Structures are given as structure tokens and as C-alpha cells.
Amino acid sequence: MAPSADIHTATNGANGVHNGVNSLKKYQDRSNLVPFSSRLKEGRALAEDVWSIFNAANLPADCINLGQGYMNFAPPSWVKDAAEDALNSVATNHYSHPKGRLRLRQALNKFYGPQLGRELDVESEILVTSGANEGQYSVFVAFLEQGDEVIMFEPFFDQYLPSVTFNGGIPVYVPLHPQASVDNPAKNEWLIDFDELERAITPRTKMIIVNTPHNPVGKVFTRAELEKIAVLAERHNLLVMADEVYDYLVFDGKEHVRFATLPGMWDRTVTVGSAGKLFSATGWRVGWLIGPASIIRPTLAATTRIVFCTNSPLQEAAAVGLEQARERGFLEQQTREYDERRNALTAAFDKLGMKYSQPEGSYFVLLDISSVQWPENYPFPPSVLGRGRDFSACWFIAMEVGVSSIPVSEFYCEEHCTIGENYARFAFCKDIDTMKQAAERLQSLSKFLK
Ligand SMILES: Cc1ncc(COP(=O)(O)O)c(C=O)c1O
Numbered sequence: 378m379a380p381s382a383d384i385h386t387a388t389n390g391a392n393g394v395h396n397g398v399n400s401l402k403k404y405q406d407r408s409n410l411v412p413f414s415s416r417l418k419e420g421r422a423l424a425e426d427v428w429s430i431f432n433a434a435n436l437p438a439d440c441i442n443l444g445q446g447y448m449n450f451a452p453p454s455w456v457k458d459a460a461e462d463a464l465n466s467v468a469t470n471h472y473s474h475p476k477g478r479l480r481l482r483q484a485l486n487k488f489y490g491p492q493l494g495r496e497l498d499v500e501s502e503i504l505v506t507s508g509a510n511e512g513q514y515s516v517f518v519a520f521l522e523q524g525d526e527v528i529m530f531e532p533f534f535d536q537y538l539p540s541v542t543f544n545g546g547i548p549v550y551v552p553l554h555p556q557a558s559v560d561n562p563a564k565n566e567w568l569i570d571f572d573e574l575e576r577a578i579t580p581r582t583k584m585i586i587v588n589t590p591h592n593p594v595g596k597v598f599t600r601a602e603l604e605k606i607a608v609l610a611e612r613h614n615l616l617v618m619a620d621e622v623y624d625y626l627v628f629d630g631k632e633h634v635r636f637a638t639l640p641g642m643w644d645r646t647v648t649v650g651s652a653g654k655l656f657s658a659t660g661w662r663v664g665w666l667i668g669p670a671s672i673i674r675p676t677l678a679a680t681t682r683i684v685f686c687t688n689s690p691l692q693e694a695a696a697v698g699l700e701q702a703r704e705r706g707f708l709e710q711q712t713r714e715y716d717e718r719r720n721a722l723t724a725a726f727d728k729l730g731m732k733y734s735q736p737e738g739s740y741f742v743l744l745d746i747s748s749v750q751w752p753e754n755y756p757f758p759p760s761v762l763g764r765g766r767d768f769s770a771c772w773f774i775a776m777e778v779g780v781s782s783i784p785v786s787e788f789y790c791e792e793h794c795t796i797g798e799n800y801a802r803f804a805f806c807k808d809i810d811t812m813k814q815a816a817e818r819l820q821s822l823s824k825f826l827k
Pocket residue numbers: 446507508509510511534588591592620622650651652653654659662663664
């Protein structure tokens with residue numbers, strides 16, 4: 378039976394399906410019958426992203442992957458054993474409370490309470506989420522009205538953008554500016570222009586995302602910087618999302634300042650954490666939010682609708698991880714191991730005489746690739762050719778040197794992407810042997826430097 382006329386007039390969506398005289402033709406092509414939501418476009422969710430260009434299938438089989446930010450090693454055995462114990466019990470295989478398992482919330486209180494300078498109420502101030510990512514998404518669901526603006530520093534963790542726009546928010550981008558470090562002009566540091574930040578705030582600004590230690594810059598924001606952000610948050614009544622998923626990866630004795638501990642900031646800050654980062658278990662999808670009840674309660678309502686609860690056995694394992702991390706000396710040992718991996722990579726760049734941003738925290742190094750040169754007729758694929766210089770550089774390095782990285786312009790809006798075009802992000806969350814091998818391979822880059 379032919380579709381009725383009113384069905385024809387009802388469709389006109391983001392994928393460009395139109396109505397009217399071509400209706401019969403339209404229904405012959407059944408590959409795109411129902412239009413998808415325009416929010417997928419606004420959130421760049423359908424664009425060919427950097428991960429699909431620089432994935433293993435497109436790169437040489439033996440390429441060392443320093444592009445994607447996940448580990449090539451397992452979680453600690455005592456945390457894995459706890460996961461196995463949980464799988465072998467009954468209750469821990471079933472639904473948990475949407476707030477998270479009590480054992481994990483209690484462990485979070487013991488672990489984070491002292492650092493936040495308060496006893497946390499495990500019923501109203503802690504929420505376990507399906508990775509930090511889902512927790513952040515739930516905060517956006519809970520707090521954003523259509524047209525609310527959310528400030529994010531560029532380069533930004535790429536999930537922020539779709540998570541904000543899917544919930545009606547408008548991302549407002551404030552770039553960090555790379556500058557030669559005063560202490561060591563061969564290195565870059567990334568700074569906030571506070572006038573620019575204040576100009577970005579409007580009556581519609583609802584939130585600001587502060588990611589420290591920072592992905593991808595490796596910056597640990599100083600107390601002075603955070604205090605200035607706090608002043609603005611107070612002046613303009615902003616909700617602060619303190620994305621601190623790399624809180625235990627801080628090097629060289631740098632101080633990680635928890636935003637929520639700054640004067641007056643507890644009441645307007647939600648702190649984001651991740652068992653994936655803390656225990657090398659990114660696929661477990663366990664994260665958490667800590668904040669005042671006024672932020673956690675609405676966010677609980679959102680997360681309950683989205684996932685109902687986070688997987689139970691791995692919550693138990695994360696609880697054991699937090700309970701035992703300190704007494705086992707795990708955090709110090711993990712930092713030492715990451716430090717060694719970081720040094721293997723930066724020593725390779727030093728040897729090449731290349732400039733990079735010294736990672737103070739997280740597990741990323743931004744290499745300045747402006748000195749990398751490739752033959753004019755180098756056979757880049759079309760997916761790379763249409764993009765910034767950093768896409769070409771990363772592709773070229775992966776093909777010729779056998780080490781993959783990620784172009785940094787991907788983490789900028791169009792207007793500011795030229796800042797990112799000079800950088801490639803290398804992740805050092807790989808075991809030391811892999812890092813040493815990558816460091817050795819990278820020396821062959823010397824042939825291609827101006
Ligand atoms: C800055 C930042 N925030 C949040 C996340 C998400 O963490 P999770 O894997 O726990 O969802 C990541 C993961 O890469 C990240 O880099």
C-alpha cells in the first residue's frame with residue numbers, strides 16, 4: 378500500500394530526506410527511511426573523526442600505537458582478583474543501587490574525603506557512574522537548558538563537545554596558548570588568557586569545564602590559575618566540572634590542586650574521577666562524581682534514566698582497589714612507572730632536538746611538529762589531505778617511522794584549529810619496552826626535520 382500524504386509531509390530531517398513529489402522515489406531507496414536527529418551533526422558525532430582515520434586498520438600492522446589513550450598492560454593482579462571474586466559471588470552479579478555500590482562509595486569517601494578536607498556523605502555526595510564519561514554526560518543532562526553555554530578550554534577532551542550539544546548546550550571555546558617556557562625556552566607551556574576567558578562569559582554561561590591534569594596538553598593547572606577561575610565562577614554563578622581523572626598521574630613533585638578545595642568552591646563543583654585511569658582498566662567503565670547534594674541528586678536522577686546502574690562486579694573491584702591502593706604503595710609505584718615511560722619518550726624528542734610540552738601530569742606529550750617535512754608528492758589518503766598540517770604529519774610519521782600519534786587540531790573548534798595544527802599527541806600509557814622501542818624508531822625522524 379502507498380504511504381499516505383500526511384506521512385510524506387512529516388519527514389524532513391538532518392540527513393536531507395525531503396517530502397512531496399519525489400515520495401515514491403524516496404520509498405524506493407530504503408537505505409535512509411527515517412531521518413536521524415540533527416543533534417548528531419551538531420555534536421560532530423557523525424563526522425569521520427580522528428580515531429577512525431588513525432586506527433590500526435589504516436596504519437601499518439607493526440605500527441606502535443601511541444595514538445589512543447589506553448594502556449597495553451593489565452590492571453594490577455590484586456584488583457583483577459577482586460573482580461574475579463565478585464564474579465564468583467551472587468549479589469555482585471546483579472543490579473546495584475543507582476548511586477553505586479555502598480562499598481565503593483565508602484571506599485571513595487575514605488580515599489578522597491581527606492583530600493577534599495571533608496567527610497563525604499556517601500548517600501548524597503558521591504555517585505558512581507559508568508566511566509567518567511557517562512558521569513559527565515549525566516551532569517549535562519541534569520543541568521543544561523536549551524541554549525546554555527558551557528566553557529571549555531582548547532584543546533579539549535573530545536567527548537565534551539557531543540555530550541554538551543546532545544543536551545542542548547552550546548560549547549564556548551577558550552584556547553590555551555602555547556608559549557616558550559620561561560624556565561626552559563626549548564619547551565612549551567600552555568597558558569590561559571584571563572581577559573579572553575572573562576570575555577567568553579555571557580549571561581547564558583552555565584558551566585565551565587576545568588580538566589587538570591589536562592588531556593591532551595599534560596598541564597597541571599597552578600593554584601593561582603585555578604583561583605582566578607574560581608573568582609570568575611563565583612562572580613558569574615557557574616557550575617564547575619572539575620575533570621580530575623588523571624589526579625594520580627602527576628610528575629616532578631607538581632601539586633595537583635583539587636578545584637573543590639578552593640575557598641567557596643565545594644558548593645559549585647562536581648569532581649570527576651575514573652577507575653579506568655586509576656587502575657589501568659579503561660574498559661571496565663567505572664567512574665565517579667563527588668560534589669554537594671545539590672549537584673549529585675539531580676545527576677543521580679539523570680544517570681538512573683541513562684544506565685540505571687553501573688556494572689556491579691567491577692564496582693566491587695574498584696572498591697578493593699581504593700581500599701588497598703595506599704597500603705600497597707600502588708600509587709607511588711604507578712607514578713614511577715609512568716615517569717619512566719614519559720622519560721623514554723621525551724628523551725627521544727630531546728635527542729632529535731624537537732620541541733614539546735613537558736607533561737606535568739596525565740600521560741600525553743604534545744610534540745611540536747612544525748619542523749617535520751615530507752616530500753611534496755607524498756601519497757596521503759583523501760581523509761588526511763583535506764585536514765590540517767598535523768593530520769599529514771601524524772600520517773607521515775606513522776607510515777615512515779612506525780609510531781602513531783593523534784593530530785591535535787581535532788581537539789579544537791574550526792576557528793582555533795590552526796593553534797593545534799603544530800602539534801601531535803603521543804600517549805605514553807604503554808609498557809616500558811614498547812616506549813623504548815617507539816623511542817628508538819622515532820630517531821629515524823631526524824631525516825625529515827628542517
Ligand atoms: C580528560 C578526560 N576526561 C574523561 C575521560 C573519560 O574517562 P572514562 O574512561 O572513565 O570514561 C577521559 C578519557 O580519556 C579523559 O581523558
